[in-house]
Amino acid sequence: MRKVLLVLLAALVLSLLRSVYSARRFGDEDKAAEEFESKIVLGFAQLGAESEWRSSSSASIKEAARKYGVELMFENAQQKQENQIKAIRSFIAHRVDVIAFSPVVELGWDNVLLEAKAEGIPVILVDRHIRTDAERLYAAFIGSDFIEEGRKAGRWLLEKFRNSEGEVKIVELRGTDGSSPTKDRAEGFREMIGNDGRFLIVRSLSGDFMRSKGREVMEEVLSPAYYNPSAGMTLDVLFAHNDDMAMGAIEAMEEHGLRPGRDVVVISVDAQRSALEALRNGKINCIVECTPYIGERLMDLVRQLVAGYEIPSTIYSEETVFTEDDPVESLPVRPY
Ligand code: GZL
Numbered sequence: 001m002r003k004v005l006l007v008l009l010a011a012l013v014l015s016l017l018r019s020v021y022s023a024r025r026f027g028d029e030d031k032a033a034e035e036f037e038s039k040i041v042l043g044f045a046q047l048g049a050e051s052e053w054r055s056s057s058s059a060s061i062k063e064a065a066r067k068y069g070v071e072l073m074f075e076n077a078q079q080k081q082e083n084q085i086k087a088i089r090s091f092i093a094h095r096v097d098v099i100a101f102s103p104v105v106e107l108g109w110d111n112v113l114l115e116a117k118a119e120g121i122p123v124i125l126v127d128r129h130i131r132t133d134a135e136r137l138y139a140a141f142i143g144s145d146f147i148e149e150g151r152k153a154g155r156w157l158l159e160k161f162r163n164s165e166g167e168v169k170i171v172e173l174r175g176t177d178g179s180s181p182t183k184d185r186a187e188g189f190r191e192m193i194g195n196d197g198r199f200l201i202v203r204s205l206s207g208d209f210m211r212s213k214g215r216e217v218m219e220e221v222l223s224p225a226y227y228n229p230s231a232g233m234t235l236d237v238l239f240a241h242n243d244d245m246a247m248g249a250i251e252a253m254e255e256h257g258l259r260p261g262r263d264v265v266v267i268s269v270d271a272q273r274s275a276l277e278a279l280r281n282g283k284i285n286c287i288v289e290c291t292p293y294i295g296e297r298l299m300d301l302v303r304q305l306v307a308g309y310e311i312p313s314t315i316y317s318e319e320t321v322f323t324e325d326d327p328v329e330s331l332p333v334r335p336y
Pocket residue numbers: 050051052053054127128143144181209241242243244269270290
């Protein structure tokens with residue numbers, strides 16, 4: 001009986017291989033690809049749903065998996081690293097073909113990624129980086145150059161104040177502390193304005209990339225203890241690491257009778273729909289784009305990886321800057 005089963009199994013495997021081979025052999029790549037692709041299983045550990053940007057990133061990944069016929073196991077960690085680690089371990093247990101994730105913070109991934117490596121499951125970092133001394137813990141990073149995003153914000157600010165003499169007081173609204181976009185945007189911004197003595201970062205506080213916290217932080221910044229124009233305690237610029245926090249801060253400014261975009265110059269990052277609307281209405285002066293739409297490029301990478309092709313170790317998104325000088329009709333209308 002056992003022998004009969006083994007023979008049947010061998011025949012089944014043989015016929016499957018023959019059909020894929022013959023499809024490839026006779027140029028029917030689509031059929032082979034289709035048969036092959038339906039076999040790809042991708043485990044994705046998303047960090048949370050802290051911002052509209054993140055929701056769009058998740059939508060982009062799910063949509064692309066459907067389009068490319070990749071079977072997606074998707075877990076949302078509610079911004080907790082231990083949940084992301086649990087999700088990655090479950091993908092390892094399910095023996096997925098590839099693991100991808102957006103690390104909520106840069107440190108603390110070595111053990112779980114070594115476990116994936118030991119099982120021969122390749123890992124792709126999406127959107128955010130990790131910091132590690134271990135070698136080859138992941139196959140590739142796909143996302144934005146956050147340091148360059150910070151430089152773009154600083155470069156625009158230098159241009160904005162090119163003809164002014166006096167001190168420029170800046171409040172920085174940081175994203176999630178310990179995350180690569182927060183560290184790198186801050187670094188790039190300081191790299192650009194650091195040598196110009198006019199610019200002073202008077203407060204730097206974390207709003208965790210969330211609208212509600214951006215509003216809370218700005219309410220504190222505008223409290224009488226810190227903001228009192230008659231005593232010279234003013235604020236000239238807000239640099240927010242993402243649009244959600246900028247929008248929350250704008251609410252707080254308006255409640256304090258300030259005109260965002262006029263009394264306070266506002267610089268943000270992402271270029272989501274609500275921030276582009278605020279740019280059109282003169283409440284934001286500059287938005288550095290950070291695109292969440294990397295789902296299709298991720299699925300393409302996954303397919304190449306599973307097919308055994310060499311893939312680039314770093315793939316950066318193409319991004320631009322939108323400013324108050326752009327003709328309103330030229331600004332993109334975003335679905336997110
Ligand atoms: C950047 C991404 C950041 C966005 C925020 O790629 O990680 O996280 O800028 C999001 O909106 O919360």
